[in-house]
Amino acid sequence: MTHLTGDYYTRHFEKGPRDDTLILNMGPQHPSTHGVLRILVELDGEYVIKAEPVLGYVHRMHEFMGQTKSWAQFWPNPGRVDYLHALAWNWGYAGAVEKLADIEVPERAEYIRVITCELNRISSHLLWWGAYLLDLGAFTPIMYAFTDREHIMDILQEPTGSRLTYAYYRFGGVTADLSDRFLQRVREFVPYMRSRLPMFRDLVTENIILRKRVEGVGHFSPELIRSYGATGPVARGSGIAYDVRRSEPYSVYDRFDWDVVVEDGCDAMARYLVRMGEIEQSLRIIEQAVEQIPEGEYLPKNAPKPKWSPPAGETYFAVEGGRGKIGYYIASDGGRQPYRLKLRAPGFSNMSIFSDGAKGVLLADAVSILGSLDLVIPEIDR
Secondary structure: OOOOOOHHHHHHHEEEEEEEOEEEEEOOOOOHHHHOOOEEEEEEEEEEEEEEEEEEOOOOOHHHOOOOOOOOOOOOOOOHHHHOOHHHHHHHHHHHHHHHOOOOOHHHHHHHHEEEEEEEEHHHHHHHHHHHHHHHHHHHHHHHHHHHHHHHHHHHHHHHHHOOOOOOOEOOOOOOOOOHHHHHHHHHHHHHHHHHHHHHHHHHHHHHHHHHHHHOOOOOHHHHHHHHOOOHHHHHHHOOOOOOOHOOOOOOHHOOOOOOOOOOOOOOHHHHHHHHHHHHHHHHHHHHHHHHHHOOOOOOOOOOOOOOOOOOOOOOOEEOOOOOEEEEEEEOOOOOOEEEEEEEOOHHHHHHHHHHHHHHHEEEHHHHHEEEEEEEHHHOOO
């Protein structure tokens, strides 16, 4: 990466706006912004002096809708907050209400959630991988990514009835059981996906062109990560071993043998390697869950009915999504709809680092930094 440092940076960039700088709007409709994001960039030639993300172009009021719909009517919303890892947002809502109402989830349903959520995580990482490389000028990888992602969508369509914005979980379990055919398809997918990873490594990860675009680009120190509250692969790429599945255990994740993937490079390459490593770890979790899944109910007979309301109180519940920590704060007054619903979207904290990371870099490197954050703008605006 070409980065301005030292006296040159001080002389030219720390004295405020100048007459010879260029103000550039990157977005709100631009391929590299992955949604309706606008970045106001001040440039000195090709070097970024200042970069300010501008949000709000796709605000959809999910939180307000959560306070005007009944508890059951809100189910379609979580999957539309982050459409790439919709099942993690499903799980966050289910888990928060289950914690509030002290609802016990059957053991089989917990395994079903793990299997489907981890498949959805792989799908999310594959789309990021293909789209990131497209940002950097490589077209072929996204075709491979979508080929493999299509397999996952075909598998998940059977129990969920959807291919993208899932609304599969329910308070106390899931809407449909997993068939033997589904479990067999998952067993076949795991070795298939593993066989693809060496090809991804040879084609892309070890490619000198990619490495020149990502190594040393977008350095985020652990202190900077913590100051913004960044989580997920962005934090783990800076040596912070924080994963909600391990740090704040939920469901049956503690029954499986898997590793939290951590890299200490603090750059775009480290964040890339974390996500690629997480695909393998998700495969490990899925493989174990499929073999260990017990018989039993997928939704208890006394599960809440559509007009049910939880008792008065408040709670917070978090899960690990493809982009980091997803949090649900819910306050109930015992009525037909939540009194207050607040969503913690990991993309907002992760995106906030960009302004610091982009100072003094080439505009082309700013695109690489932005892509390494794996932003889903509708999640941030929500």
